[in-house]
Amino acid sequence: xxxxxxxGFLRLWRSRSFWVCLGVMxxxxxxxxxxxxxxxxxxxxxxxxxxxxxxxxxYFIFPxxxxxxxxxxxxxxxxxxxxxxxxxxxxxxxxxxxxVYFSNLVLCVTAGILFCLGYIAxxxxxxxxxxxxxxTPFPVVLWYTFCAVAMTSAxxxxxxxxxxxxxxxxxxxxxxxxLAYFLLFLGIYLNNRLSEPETYPEQQYVQDGQIVTAAAHPxxxxxxxGKRAVYQFLYDLPGCQAVQLATTIDTxxxxxxxxxxxxxxxxxxxxGILLFRRKNLK
Amino acid sequence: xxxxxxxxxxxxxxxxxxxxxxxxxxxxxxxFTLHRVKEQAQWGAHFYLTVDLFTYALFLGFGMAAxxxxxxxxxxxxxxxxxxxxxxxxxxxxxxxxxxxxxxxxxxxxxxxLAPVLAIGLFVYEPPNMDAGTFLLILLGSLALLAAYCAxxxxxxxxxxxxxxxxxxxxxGMLVLYVAAGNIEVPLMHPEYMSMEVTDSGEIIPGEPxxxxxxxxxxxxLETLHDLLPTGQxxxxxxxDVxxxxxxxxxxxxxxxxxTAAGATLFRKKDLK
Numbered sequence: 001x002x003x004x005x006x007x008g009f010l011r012l013w014r015s016r017s018f019w020v021c022l023g024v025m026x027x028x029x030x031x032x033x034x035x036x037x038x039x040x041x042x043x044x045x046x047x048x049x050x051x052x053x054x055x056x057x058x059y060f061i062f063p064x065x066x067x068x069x070x071x072x073x074x075x076x077x078x079x080x081x082x083x084x085x086x087x088x089x090x091x092x093x094x095x096x097x098x099x100v101y102f103s104n105l106v107l108c109v110t111a112g113i114l115f116c117l118g119y120i121a122x123x124x125x126x127x128x129x130x131x132x133x134x135x136t137p138f139p140v141v142l143w144y145t146f147c148a149v150a151m152t153s154a155x156x157x158x159x160x161x162x163x164x165x166x167x168x169x170x171x172x173x174x175x176x177x178x179l180a181y182f183l184l185f186l187g188i189y190l191n192n193r194l195s196e197p198e199t200y201p202e203q204q205y206v207q208d209g210q211i212v213t214a215a216a217h218p219x220x221x222x223x224x225x226g227k228r229a230v231y232q233f234l235y236d237l238p239g240c241q242a243v244q245l246a247t248t249i250d251t252x253x254x255x256x257x258x259x260x261x262x263x264x265x266x267x268x269x270x271x272g273i274l275l276f277r278r279k280n281l282k
Numbered sequence: 283x284x285x286x287x288x289x290x291x292x293x294x295x296x297x298x299x300x301x302x303x304x305x306x307x308x309x310x311x312x313x314f315t316l317h318r319v320k321e322q323a324q325w326g327a328h329f330y331l332t333v334d335l336f337t338y339a340l341f342l343g344f345g346m347a348a349x350x351x352x353x354x355x356x357x358x359x360x361x362x363x364x365x366x367x368x369x370x371x372x373x374x375x376x377x378x379x380x381x382x383x384x385x386x387x388x389x390x391x392x393x394x395x396l397a398p399v400l401a402i403g404l405f406v407y408e409p410p411n412m413d414a415g416t417f418l419l420i421l422l423g424s425l426a427l428l429a430a431y432c433a434x435x436x437x438x439x440x441x442x443x444x445x446x447x448x449x450x451x452x453x454x455g456m457l458v459l460y461v462a463a464g465n466i467e468v469p470l471m472h473p474e475y476m477s478m479e480v481t482d483s484g485e486i487i488p489g490e491p492x493x494x495x496x497x498x499x500x501x502x503x504l505e506t507l508h509d510l511l512p513t514g515q516x517x518x519x520x521x522x523d524v525x526x527x528x529x530x531x532x533x534x535x536x537x538x539x540x541x542t543a544a545g546a547t548l549f550r551k552k553d554l555k
Binding site: 042068072075076079169170171172173174177178181220 | 324325344348351352355445446447448449450453454457494
């Protein structure tokens with residue numbers, strides 16, 4: 001296992017896709033800070049009093065990006081094991097299938113965490129002098145970052161499972177990227193549905209010179225009962241969590257989110273190893 | 283060229299990926315329409331026929347980004363491209379046959395989406411809230427947009443020998459182009475005035491000018507960029523809210539010509555090993 005990991009890390013540091021993804025994360029971090037500063041300057045030049053763009057609004061973007069970039073990375077990095085025949089070589093020199101799986105999982109999780117750190121370092125380095133310090137209390141930022149990193153690790157576990165079970169690198173890439181997009185868009189959809197108010201409040205408006213009062217009435221779009229529980233469960237899944245994290249910055253992300261991420265890691269890794277053990281590697 | 287096309291179509295007929303794509307688009311069309319019908323029955327809402335009619339412009343942007351690398355990328359990995367060259371086909375003919383085949387796939391998938399939407403929608407939706415000429419222009423433009431997407435992805439696939447890398451470039455590139463189109467759209471959405479007042483005589487008096495409104499040459503540049511980007515067009519067709527319906531098909535044609543000319547030129551010089 002130690003040998004597998006040291007060989008894997010050596011490959012990781014030399015991997016072009018790793019450095020490209022890390023570069024993109026860092027580049028977007030700098031871009032976000034600079035565009036925030038430019039927006040603030042535009043506001044000020046157009047006479048808006050107390051125009052401030054906070055560093056916070058730029059910091060909390062990275063969970064959206066980490067999953068999207070991790071999906072092609074895991075597919076290409078782990079998929080190369082199949083296309084180069086490395087997996088068979090590793091098995092033939094005596095490594096167990098579980099050890100091969102775990103080493104790839106550790107590498108993908110490490111890459112995911114480094115992508116997050118790449119963004120954080122860049123946005124703080126560029127944003128602190130341009131936009132000033134963050135306004136959100138430090139413990140909240142730390143908790144948010146922990147939840148986001150846990151979610152990224154869960155996505156890495158999910159993508160590793162797909163990459164270890166599918167021998168075609170191109171198909172793996174397509175499945176992983178579509179899954180990342182799907183989970184993100186599902187999160188946006190679920191956020192919209194779960195944010196619907198239960199009732200529309202009483203409203204007054206003028207019609208033909210008369211003040212008309214419309215009584216409060218239930219919202220037919222409000223999701224109730226079992227359907228709401230299912231929606232909430234899906235909303236807590238890694239990927240969808242990125243949207244939930246972004247919408248709960250003020251209140252703090254619910255403590256169950258890292259637990260869901262941990263459950264996703266355990267479930268995907270457990271089922272992935274079971275299936276990989278039975279897989280015919282030809 | 284004809285032989286190349288018939289070989290491609292034969293492969294297409296046997297491709298699970300192709301039939302899967304058609305089935306997916308048909309399912310999406312059916313799902314969207316049934317959802318709207320349910321909404322109509324539940325709330326008494328009324329929808330125009332155009333409500334989900336052109337959404338395939340969005341789905342097929344992503345769908346073809348996966349289909350073209352997987353289907354044509356196999357030509358590199360199986361050595362089929364070299365075989366085609368060895369038996370005397372020109373590189374240009376190979377490139378064009380791929381482009382034509384992918385356009386046929388995109389149009390077939392659009393038809394698969396439109397079939398349930400039109401079959402049910404014609405009976406349950408209100409007629410389109412636009413004149414027939416505009417409707418036809420939007421329909422034609424959205425189909426031309428599919429050809430532009432095909433030209434873009436064919437450009438990538440024919441010049442990238444690795445199937446997986448081509449798939450990643452197409453799919454991630456698609457999202458990048460969507461983000462770009464969305465960012466271009468934001469400043470264009472700001473109204474010219476902060477408020478408008480309507481007098482009793484119906485006269486509209488504009489309020490304070492909006493400092494965030496982008497006007498003049500900058501607006502023209504942003505609008506042109508938004509219309510030139512296939513993803514910018516997709517956003518407009520998806521909402522059936524097209525500011526310049528006559529201009530977009532022409533821009534799609536420009537996209538097709540530029541991507542095809544650049545792609546074919548690079549492919550002619552490419553070392554196929």
